[in-house]
Amino acid sequence: MIQNRKEIYEGQARQERYETSKALFQCKMSEGSPVGAHVIKIMGYIQALEKLGFPLNIELAIDVLLQSLPDSFNQFVLNFNMNEINKTLPQLLGMLRTVKSNMKKVGSKSILMVRKAKGKGKKVAKSKGIGKTKPKGENALKPKGGISKEGKCFHCDKPGHWKRNCHVYLEDVKKAKAIGASVSGTAHEKESS
Template identity: 35%
Template sequence: MANNKSFNIRSILEKEKLRGKNFLDWQRNLQIVLMQEEKEYVLEEAMPEAVGEGVTQAALNRWIDANKDVKCLMLATMSADLKKTFINSDAFTIISDLKKMFQDLARVERFETHRQILETKLKKGEPVSPRALKMIGLIENMSRLDQQFSQEMAVDTILHSLHNRYDQFKLNYSMNSLDKTLTELHGMLKTAEKTLKSDKQDVLMVRGGKFKKSGKKRNAKKGGNKAIPTKQTGAKSEKRKVSQPTSESECFYCKKKGHWKRDCLKLKEDQKNGTFVPSSGTKKK
């Protein structure tokens, strides 16, 4: 039964062999296996060279057997090139050299992952779910790279990446001292996004200090409701034309030709002197 249990645990190492960049994952899985088998001490300190102070023959024999077992497990889950490199080394030497070889790569990956976390920002109009999932993945990757984010720090980082339309959501979250997992936070953000979209349709938009008018009102302003002048009929609709006298036109006042009474100089003179006496029979022309 114990052997079957050991075999099942060791299978996590067989799924993906050590190739270099996956060193931290491989090392973590190895530690889990050795913890279950109570052999993790083989990787924590060098094996005693001989029986001596505090080391009995039984303890040394147990160490030798454990070292052989762990070494074979490590070599079996490595790429072919790494096997050739460490075939003659003990387990403690192998893990020490692997750390020197690959920890710099892990540091570079941590730096790049952290940079992406800091630069990831949700833009206005962009759906929140894909961006939140990306942030969660980056934060989980930092944990894999031995740079654990606390739950509070992870939540604060995601909230900080949101644009200012989520300010009320962030304030409510902080004031209510909510303690949610990243998955729960993701669900809350999707709900908040729906609320923001609904509010956007109901709130009046203001541009340049003036309310944005609807399309119908804009069209009316351009001339849709202009008053159409009514057409007048008869003499009032047109300016009356004034006829001019001819050489044969006769003045009804002085009886001379070439002008009409309204233009008669004698009439005007008589009116001025007070000698003009209107006649009821005189035509006004």
């Protein structure tokens, strides 16, 4: 009779161990839920397995706990593993609560800013007309003060005007065009003859 009862209780213990370990290994904390309740739940599963005669090594228990955390704790898990921190489960609970409270204060560091832009995805066609087009309407830029008289010409090094308004430069450009036209005109006449 004792043997019969022992077999019955061992079968029940085996089934309970299976259900507890399944719940432990499938336990996953959802994003935004309290970390304290989640860690206490995991610790309860680990203690239940100990009572059933199957204690988990502390390192394995911590690994199972860290794997059950959401992606927002990835940086903490990385630091924890890299620094080879040796803590008990209650100490780890305290650390996780601190990390969670800091996450709420600081927020996520990687922020994606999205704003609606005019003509998103459209390319602006360049005008093929001669000269520059002037913007119209409210978006047109308007000069605020005219041409500065303090500027210095890069061509003749005299103050009071810029290179584009320099009389010496403009005369040189006209001469160069006249010489270029006569040279190209004589070259064109040679080709035709």
